[in-house]
Amino acid sequence: MTVIDCQNLKKRYKRLNALEDITFQLEEKKITGLIGRNGAGKTTLLKILAGFIRKSAGDVQVFSNNPFNNLRVSANSILVDDQMSFPDSLTLADILEVAPEFYKRWDTELANNLFKYFRLNPKQLHSRLSKGNRATFNMIFGLATRCELTMFDEPTNGMDEAVRTDFYRALLKDYIAHPRSILISSHHLAEMEHLLEDILLIHKGKVVLHQSLEEVKEYAVKLQGTTDLVEKLTDGKEILHAKQLDSQRKYVVIRKEDVPALEGVTIHPVAASEVCMYVTSDRKGGIDDVFM
Numbered sequence: 001m002t003v004i005d006c007q008n009l010k011k012r013y014k015r016l017n018a019l020e021d022i023t024f025q026l027e028e029k030k031i032t033g034l035i036g037r038n039g040a041g042k043t044t045l046l047k048i049l050a051g052f053i054r055k056s057a058g059d060v061q062v063f064s065n066n067p068f069n070n071l072r073v074s075a076n077s078i079l080v081d082d083q084m085s086f087p088d089s090l091t092l093a094d095i096l097e098v099a100p101e102f103y104k105r106w107d108t109e110l111a112n113n114l115f116k117y118f119r120l121n122p123k124q125l126h127s128r129l130s131k132g133n134r135a136t137f138n139m140i141f142g143l144a145t146r147c148e149l150t151m152f153d154e155p156t157n158g159m160d161e162a163v164r165t166d167f168y169r170a171l172l173k174d175y176i177a178h179p180r181s182i183l184i185s186s187h188h189l190a191e192m193e194h195l196l197e198d199i200l201l202i203h204k205g206k207v208v209l210h211q212s213l214e215e216v217k218e219y220a221v222k223l224q225g226t227t228d229l230v231e232k233l234t235d236g237k238e239i240l241h242a243k244q245l246d247s248q249r250k251y252v253v254i255r256k257e258d259v260p261a262l263e264g265v266t267i268h269p270v271a272a273s274e275v276c277m278y279v280t281s282d283r284k285g286g287i288d289d290v291f292m
């Protein structure tokens with residue numbers, strides 16, 4: 001079943017096109033990483049899918065409905081982000097107590113067990129939590145809703161490394177026990193790629209790649225050797241990234257399908273996180289170029 005269907009979706013904020021042209025479909029029961037550079041449009045897309053803001057043009061369907069102000073979509077989806085807020089008069093324990101009234105698949109046992117594991121204080125007010133503890137509580141809330149469509153926007157922002165590791169593990173374990181559609185935006189692709197089946201990479205408000213993680217890992221290769229030879233072999237090919245290693249040696253990243261005859265150069269795999277970085281880069285070198 002298709003859970004999300006976006007066709008030529010656009011979002012304009014006054015003079016800025018945050019989403020230029022977004023077309024993709026998300027099938028049910030998959031964990032998809034929503035990846036993109038700062039300002040790519042990830043949060044805007046998630047807010048439209050959650051029904052928080054209106055699209056400007058194009059079509060967006062979540063569970064076959066326009067998500068904006070739609071009860072079916074809001075009852076079956078959740079967006080966990082750092083703007084989640086709860087009434088100030090409610091303690092964390094109160095929030096967990098009333099949650100089942102709003103989410104029909106709420107898992108009280110999971111919520112309580114995670115709450116105890118992360119040693120949160122049930123008497124604390126949500127608005128007074130530290131940044132990391134707020135992110136942890138929001139994550140617990142998001143997991144316990146067991147919403148058919150669960151979206152996380154940068155969920156690990158503010159969490160320390162141990163909590164981040166626990167979060168990824170909790171997410172994976174709960175997903176395996178209760179498969180659902182999970183869309184998770186993050187800048188930390190390398191650390192969460194073991195969770196992901198698919199990657200949706202957006203850049204400047206457009207979809208650049210929507211592939212399985214395995215396909216992204218196979219997308220590019222790095223050719224390394226003497227500068228002359230590497231340049232000759234990659235002449236006319238699309239260069240995704242290049243780096244001069246010293247006065248005589250260089251490497252160039254090109255699409256795997258473009259790989260030429262390989263005598264004299266070594267060939268190296270390119271991690272999915274690097275592929276995402278290179279295909280969304282406006283510069284072919286890197287920060288080193290600034291210091292040359």
Ligand SMILES: Nc1ncnc2c1ncn2[C@@H]1O[C@H](COP(=O)(O)OP(=O)(O)OP(=O)(O)O)[C@@H](O)[C@H]1O
Nearest residue numbers: 013016017018036037038039040041042043044045
């Ligand atoms: N309410 C708003 N009004 C005007 N412009 C906005 C608004 N919200 C976002 N933008 C702009 O839209 C573009 C996309 O922003 P968005 O927050 O969706 O990107 P992002 O991929 O989530 O970025 P980051 O990774 O830095 O959080 C940016 O240029 C941003 O400045």
